[in-house]
Amino acid sequence: MTIQTTRLRDPAVRAFVAAVNAHDREAFLALLAPGATMADDGLDRDLDDWIDQEIFSSNGHLQVDRESNGGRALLAHYRNDTWGEMRTRWSFTVDEDGRISRFETGQV
Template structure:
């Protein structure tokens, strides 16, 4: 069962998923703190390079299955034209309404 992005609890995470699914890179970047960081499968990545390669270049989409930790932890089926569909976990650190860090990897 999928959770509609509009039903996600945390406003910043809700906007993150909405921007990913809309392919809206500018809206996505506006949600992040200037010094935001991220990991993929436990490895630190260059955030802008990673989002272009994994999300915005290959039309990434998130279909959220579950949320926990006040909406700051998700399990989602993530799909893009490079890798197809993967079950992924996402954890977000939110400060003053902006995402300062996200961690993703296979669930």
């Protein structure tokens, strides 16, 4: 069962999913804390390169199936034009100011 983006509990994560699905790079970048980092399948990646390749130049889309950890952990179907669709997990670290300082993703 899919969770509508507007019903996701954590405001930063909700805005992250909305920005990905709207292909809104400006809104996405505004959600990130200065110096934000990320990892894919356990490996730290260059954030700018990764979001360009995996989200914005390949029409990335998140369909959330489940959330936990107060909305800061997701199980979702993720698809893009490069890899097709896969089941993924996402976890987010959100700073006190409500911006994402780190996110981690990977296949389930």
